[in-house]
Structures are given as structure tokens and as C-alpha cells.
Amino acid sequence: MHSALKMRLEVDEHTAAVLDGQSRIANWLYNRLLEEANELRRRFRETQDPEAAKVLYTERGLRNRIPALKQEHPFLRTVHSSVLKNAALRLSSAIRKYQKGRRGERAKRVGWPTFRSWKRKWFSLHYDEPWKGFRLDGRTLRLSLGKVLDEKTGKEKQAQVTAHLAEPLPDWFKPGMVRQLRIVKEGRVFYAVFTVERPVPARRLAGRVIAIDPNHKNLGYGVGTDGVATEILNPWFLKMLDRRIDEVRWLRDRCKRRSVRVVREDGSEAWLPSRRWRKLNARLEDLWRVRREQTKVYLRTVANRLYREYDGVFVGDYTPRGGGISRGMRRAMNNQSLLGRCKETLAWVATRSGKVYGEWNEAGSTRTCHACHYAVPGGIPPEVREWACPECGTHHIRDENAAINGLARVLKNVEVPGSGRLGDKIVVTTRRAWRFDGLGIQEIPGIVGGRVGDHAAGCQEIK
Structure with missing residues (x-):
């Protein structure tokens, strides 16, 4: 059984600004890939180009465009690869839902994805692999970011930020249960949402x-x-x-x-x-x-x-x-x-x-x-x-x-x-x-x- 454990985070002004910057870049990447998706969609409708369909309608087609975009836009390197990857996968998932709705494979049809406004809704930071890009020491959560230039050595290094859980973890929580982490912001408050896998107890007979x-x-x-x-x-x-x-x-x-x-x-x-x-x-x-x-x-x-x-x-x-x-x-x-x-x-x-x-x-x-x-x-x-x-x-x-x-x-x-x-x-x-x-x-x-x-x-x- 997968369930979500939502914990409020205590962050200082610098960490909040860094997380906002990471979210802005992920939101920018989503919109940039959507521009390409719109162009690929137009081209496929006109020419039936199979290469355009391969990029547009497959699960990893848009995600594979990220390395080229990193070369073109170096600021993308400052964001962790898991966050960038999941921004692309989120867009691909929305496109596939649109296609399934058109084919009648969904109970409710959805429209083609639209551009996101970061000011309207904060773009969440999604780390989709267990303990890759994040670490928990007690109530201290350490998040890995992308590569930044070290002014002392002149070489790139992995950037990190630290936040603290506002409340202690529940007694049933075990590190081996964690499958994913998502950082979200509601209003002015940050939350860490852990996706945990818990054993499902056997169903008992209904006595009352x-x-x-x-x-x-x-x-x-x-x-x-x-x-x-x-x-x-x-x-x-x-x-x-x-x-x-x-x-x-x-x-x-x-x-x-x-x-x-x-x-x-x-x-x-x-x-x-x-x-x-x-x-x-x-x-x-x-x-x-x-x-x-x-x-x-x-x-x-x-x-x-x-x-x-x-x-x-x-x-x-x-x-x-x-x-x-x-x-x-x-x-x-x-x-x-x-x-x-x-x-x-x-x-x-x-x-x-x-x-x-x-x-x-x-x-x-x-x-x-x-x-x-x-x-x-x-x-x-x-x-x-x-x-x-x-x-x-x-x-x-x-x-x-x-x-x-x-x-x-x-x-x-x-x-x-x-x-x-x-x-x-x-x-x-x-x-x-x-x-x-x-x-x-x-x-x-x-x-x-x-x-x-x-x-x-x-x-x-x-x-």
C-alpha cells in the first residue's frame, strides 16, 4: 500500500529563495518543452512524420530532449536531474491522457496541456527514486540540487540545501518505506511529501x-x-x-x-x-x-x-x-x-x-x-x-x-x-x-x- 506522509518544513529565507528558484526553472522547462510539443503536434498533423510522433507521444520522448536543452541553456544544470526529468514526464503524461481521452480509453476527456504560470501555482520538486537526491538525518532533510561553480577551486560541485521537519516523524515510519519525495509549497509554507510503501494488513470479517x-x-x-x-x-x-x-x-x-x-x-x-x-x-x-x-x-x-x-x-x-x-x-x-x-x-x-x-x-x-x-x-x-x-x-x-x-x-x-x-x-x-x-x-x-x-x-x- 502506497500512502503519503506530509510534513511541514522549517526553512530560512535563503533556503526558501533557493527552492523558489528551483521551482521556477522546472516550470520554465515544462513550458519550453510544451512549446516543442506544440510544434511537433502541428508538424505531425501536416506531414505524419513518425519521428515527431516518437518524441511527442512516447513516455520518454520529451525527457530525452533535456540533455540538448542543458547545452543550450546552462542554467538548467543548477537543478537536480530527477526534478528536470519529472517535469518532462509530467508533460508527457498529460499528453498521453489527452490521447487516451480522444480514443475513448478514459471515462473523462481532458484537454491538451496548457502553459503553466508559476505565480499562480508553485511547481513541485519531485525526487522519484528512493534516497536519490535527498537524505534524512533525524529531522534534518538535505536536498541535492544541480551543479554550481565553486569560486575557490573553479570546478563544479553538487549544491545542497537543508530544511528541518517541524514535527517528529511518526513511530511507524522506517527509512526503507520511502519511495519518493515531493517538495511542495502552499501559500508561504513548504512541505515535504514522502511516498511510503506500507504493508497491507489482511482484511478481517465484518463483525460490526x-x-x-x-x-x-x-x-x-x-x-x-x-x-x-x-x-x-x-x-x-x-x-x-x-x-x-x-x-x-x-x-x-x-x-x-x-x-x-x-x-x-x-x-x-x-x-x-x-x-x-x-x-x-x-x-x-x-x-x-x-x-x-x-x-x-x-x-x-x-x-x-x-x-x-x-x-x-x-x-x-x-x-x-x-x-x-x-x-x-x-x-x-x-x-x-x-x-x-x-x-x-x-x-x-x-x-x-x-x-x-x-x-x-x-x-x-x-x-x-x-x-x-x-x-x-x-x-x-x-x-x-x-x-x-x-x-x-x-x-x-x-x-x-x-x-x-x-x-x-x-x-x-x-x-x-x-x-x-x-x-x-x-x-x-x-x-x-x-x-x-x-x-x-x-x-x-x-x-x-x-x-x-x-x-x-x-x-x-x-x-
């Missing part, structure tokens, strides 16, 4: 199972074979962060984007944003980074807590499309929905821990009574959170009923000993709510009518 009904009002509402109904609340900080992001973006967009005129060495002119625009833009990038990191911590905390209590987690196959009544509502629903990332996180944690993840078909689960299986014609409006079955009179909490139906569908395909069922009926004996407080999952006392109530007990028992 929970089926989760995902929706917009909360992240999900689950019912387990242990008779416990759990409402997983959305992260409270997302609305605050999104409001602040909108405020900073509004202030930034009011500033002049073309404010300072700069004359380059070759005589060409360029315009730079105002000082206030750059300041607000840096703040906006920091806010986006905080949002990504906090949502990642939230999802991993929820996934680990679920798999600590259950051996199998099954989520409904609902996909949010933001079908709100207004544009602002649709935007908020799409932006704040974490269902896609939550499913990816659950699948990853299940593989890592040897447990089970799956999805169940949600068709008709909300409007079908779990007691008598009567389906309400026309469905139930989203604003109706509780309803009574017209056939048997059973009172339902909307999300709980859907989760019970989902659990019944899961149990038809998954054999679970001691499932908590009485005959064919799934019995809910306890309700609870989970809220993420930044440090872990806080269990809120009781749920009444699908909402959190003010109860002193840790759970609300159903009698």
Missing part, C-alpha cells in the same frame, strides 16, 4: 457494520448493527472560514491588478499588482491552506473514530450537485460538501487498517418505510425532517429511516454475526451525535427528532 446516509444537513447519519444511531455533524468552522475567504477576496479584487510598471533586462515591459493586492493575495492563500488542512484533519478524525467502533463502514452513493433554489445556496452546498473526500478517506483508512468499506444504492431509501416497506409516491420534500408512514403509522426521523434501509440492503450482501436485528427488523436502541472540536470527536448528549437536544446523559436511550 454501520450504514451511513450522507446529505447536506450533516455529513451523514448512520445506523449500526449494534443498534446505535449516530449523526455526524458538519464541521462548524467551514462557514466561518468561507465567510472570511469571501471578505478577503472581495478586498483583494478591489485593488489594482496592474499597478507597478516594470522594465525587464530585454527591454520588455510588465505590470505588477499593487502592494496591497499582493498582501491580500498572500492572506487568501493562507486561508485556503488552513481550510484544506482543517478539513483533512476533520475527515481523518471521523474516519478513524468510525473504524475504531465498526469493522465495516458503508456509505450511500449520493453525489451532491448543489441543486439549491438560489445561486448562493447552490455554491454553498457544493463548496461545503465533503462527501467525495470523506468517501476517499474512509476507503484509505479501511485499507490501512484491514477493515471494510463499501457503498450502497440509495434509490428510494428516504421515502420507503423501513417497518412496512411502503414507498411514499412522489417522494418526501427535503424540508420535511420527520414524517409518519401513511400505511402503518410508524413515525420516522428522515435520515434515520434512510440509514436503516441502507443497513438492511448492506446486510443482504454482507454476512454479519450478531447484527442486532430482531427477526428481519433493525432496532435502534440509542441515539448520539458527533461533533469535531479541533482535538477530536466530542459526543453530544442525545438527539431529539434528528437534532441535538439538551440532555445530561451521554446518549439518549430509546425505551
